[in-house]
Structure formats: structure tokens, C-alpha cells
Amino acid sequence: MNNLLEYKYLVPLALVLGFAPFYPQPHIMEKLHMLFEGTLKKPIDIFDLFWHAWPFALLGYKVYRDLTS
Secondary structure, three states: OHHHHOHHHHHHHHHHHHHOOOOOOOHHHHHHHHHHHOOOOOHHHHHHHHHHHHHHHHHHHHHHHHHHO
16 A cells, blocks of 8 residues: 555646646636635535545645655
């Protein structure tokens, strides 16, 4: 399982899943915009934000863990 937490897997995962679909606007950007505007109310939109954000959260955790140990 630790093998999956390597940067060679996490960086492409964050870039591909986090920003997909790329055109016309990445979903993560659209959902964050909705969150800051206060229009993120539908359960599917909240799930979509979570789905596109978890690779970035996991990558952030990995960077934090590597920097503090």
C-alpha cells in the first residue's frame, strides 16, 4: 500500500483526476468557484468537489509527511 503513496503515482493522479475534464473548464475550478460564491448546494456538486479534490489532499498529505519527518 505504501507503494501507491509515491510521487510517481500521486502527481499524475492529481493532475489527471483532479483537473478532468480539461475543457472548457476543469471541474475542480468550477466547483471551487461555486463553493466561494455560495452556490454549491446540490449533493452531486458536493460529491463532485470531493471526487476531484481528494488526489490533491492525498498529495498534500504526502508532501507534509515528507517535510516533517
